[in-house]
Amino acid sequence: MHPAPSVILFTTLSGLGFGLMIFLGLGFPPVTGWVAFWFFAFAFGLSVGGLLASTFHLGHPERALKAFSQWRTSWLSREAIAAVAALVVMGIYAVGAVFMGTRITALGWISAALSLATVITTAMIYAQLKSVPRWNQIATPLHLVSVSLAGGALLAGQISAAQVLLLVAGVIQIGHWWVGDTRFAEAGQSIASATGLGRPGHVRAFEAPHTGTNYLLREMVHVVGRKHARRLRRIAFVSGYALPLCLILIPGAAHGLGGLAVVSHVVGIAVSRWLFFAQAEHVVGLYYGARG
Amino acid sequence: MTSLPTHTDRKLGLVIDLDTCVGCHACVIACKGWNTEHYGAPLSDQDAYGAAPSGTFLNRVHSYEITPEAGPAQLVHFPKSCLHCEDAPCVTVCPTGASYKRVEDGIVLVNEADCIGCGLCAWACPYGAREMDLTARVMKKCTLCIDRIYNENLPEQDRMPACVRTCPSGARHFGDLGDPDSDVSQLVASRGGFDLMPDLGTRPVNKYLPPRPKDQWDDTDILAPFLEPVAQTPQGFLGWLDRALERL
């Protein structure tokens, strides 16, 4: 799949932002006043920034309101609703904490739940697609949720939670890669099943429909950069999980090290997200002789 | 509404005969010609006369080569457009309700005024049947020429999809695949029509007819034995000439 920068930015930033909101909503740390202001500002900046970035890849962002209507069937619609609900409830909770010095616990819990729901719905947009076997696995929501929680804990300064969550997220990341590498073969689609021509013999794509490229090839048959996948995976794993974990394991870790851990984590996750798209193969590639 | 109907009154669709399609691409051009000036936004091209032309098409013809265990390879031309699936994943993922499946005839359509151009439906379609138009920035797909098949302003013989009307080899058939007695259903039954990627559970309405088995090398020509070269090495005068020339 084409790794569109706006989508990578959106899923990375908003995942982090909603992860932070989950912790703020639960009262970790139990901040009020100015400290709360900065925490909430940061969380809103990330999540709203991410959502705005995601509208850049829409053909008609001016019609975005229509996307709230189809929650019965569409994970994308559910995501839109969950995200706005989380932001609104969290906004009220934040006003209480920042300006009135009181944290309304129930509101906090609701906004944490809505934030978690947002991350899950985002993950399900990818996990539901049978046409992209690498994404169509249970580890996809686990991966995206665990990354969001680990990043949120890191940003919220919940060191002991972050230690456990980074470890868990790292293990799930490896599992997602591991399972993902064989998902396409397991899904069982081939040029023979795509064309139905396998019975007489071996099928090979002979000629593409057009001399030039097209939307399908650009959007779904992205191959550029896959050859660096191994190296990028190592970078993503070390920078996104291992290094931040080591940094916060240093006893009495200072704020500076914590900041470094956050930066390293975000860079690593962005690389991981790039791979998430670039390595995902769509079955339509079969019609064009991919995996021929 | 992006909930799929539990039942459609009819199942209009295409039956494409891979045995007779000659890969002329006339259906591609007829489709583009009709649909660029009727239902919805035009089908735009980018850099049409430049070095890297590309554009929006609702029907594309691939070509595949089949190499059997024995005998010569076979070339199959393979037109592909929306299959108007009964369990259309492209419809249920749409966040706006722009994508829908009609109860009356099962046609899958995009209401372009509601489409936000998110592209998720094109991701969800396993067959590559949806393309985002880069100029209009909305999703385009085969409408089964909805503005022809019910169009009373057209002469009766033109009330079928443009691709079917134009196909010079009779490789494309249009009809109600929900009615077991219709011509298209009969054709599918008699020729062993099949679904593309049936395991994905999309239940396509469009069906493909397999290429018929081809003749084998050994029974290609009953006259062949009579056409054996009469003499492998020339005899008599010709033999002498052959040897003499070789010696020169």
Ligand code: SF4
């Ligand atoms: S072929 Fe693709 S676009 Fe057409 S109905 Fe099926 S899934 Fe949807």
Ligand code: SF4
């Ligand atoms: S591109 Fe348009 S039709 Fe397709 S899912 Fe998005 S809004 Fe629906």
Ligand code: SF4
């Ligand atoms: S017009 Fe008919 S013969 Fe020509 S490519 Fe299309 S289906 Fe095949």
